Amino acid sequence: MENYRKGSNIEEELTKDRIPIPNLPENFLWMHVKGGTKVQNVIDYARKALDAGEYRSVVWSGNGGGVPKTISCAEIMKRHYHLHQVTQICYTKVEEIWEPLLEGLEQIVVKREIPTVHILTSLDEIDPSTPSYQCSGQATSMSFMPKAPKEKPFNIDAKRNPRKSKNPGNSQQSNSNKNQKKSKKPEKSTEQISSSSKMETEET
Numbered sequence: 001m002e003n004y005r006k007g008s009n010i011e012e013e014l015t016k017d018r019i020p021i022p023n024l025p026e027n028f029l030w031m032h033v034k035g036g037t038k039v040q041n042v043i044d045y046a047r048k049a050l051d052a053g054e055y056r057s058v059v060w061s062g063n064g065g066g067v068p069k070t071i072s073c074a075e076i077m078k079r080h081y082h083l084h085q086v087t088q089i090c091y092t093k094v095e096e097i098w099e100p101l102l103e104g105l106e107q108i109v110v111k112r113e114i115p116t117v118h119i120l121t122s123l124d125e126i127d128p129s130t131p132s133y134q135c136s137g138q139a140t141s142m143s144f145m146p147k148a149p150k151e152k153p154f155n156i157d158a159k160r161n162p163r164k165s166k167n168p169g170n171s172q173q174s175n176s177n178k179n180q181k182k183s184k185k186p187e188k189s190t191e192q193i194s195s196s197s198k199m200e201t202e203e204t
Contacts, residue, residue: 003105007097014061019118020088021059022130028057028120033073035065043076050081056123063092063116074119078136084126085119085134092116 062070091113
């Protein structure tokens with residue numbers, strides 16, 4: 001992609017009428033949280049709306065970089081109110097446009113999907129049989145978040161470490177055999193001893 005520069009992004013717009021949560025209340029406050037949103041500002045606005053009685057339910061929506069902040073907003077609200085919660089996860093389509101830097105090259109459009117979350121928090125009771133229902137005492141769970149890999153115990157393989165054999169008894173036997181070979185020296189026969197003694201007498 002060195003011959004291209006990134007152009008504009010065409011992102012599927014989040015709208016209030018496209019929230020995929022069943023049995024939404026007719027009157028609810030919709031808060032669209034983005035990556036640059038200040039959490040404290042939106043929390044204060046939502047709390048004032050609930051305290052004033054303007055709304056009984058708040059829907060928090062966010063995608064991409066706004067997903068962590070969306071979850072944080074719902075968790076903070078559950079600390080101040082006894083809320084019933086329904087969470088829905090989906091994906092938003094995004095098109096990335098790459099403009100060519102050289103003549104003869106065509107424009108490239110990259111299509112991808114980014115995670116999106118919608119969280120309904122309500123002061124009114126919600127049917128517990130609703131999918132993804134949670135109450136205030138439960139933390140928000142996200143199914144598309146990657147889990148940390150489990151660490152596997154480190155096993156030493158004898159093939160990888162030839163110095164250590166699988167059977168310690170065999171290694172001891174091999175070491176003892178080597179020591180016996182080193183300790184054994186060739187013994188002279190009686191004939192060699194007698195011949196050497198005769199040579200010594202003749203020389204004298």
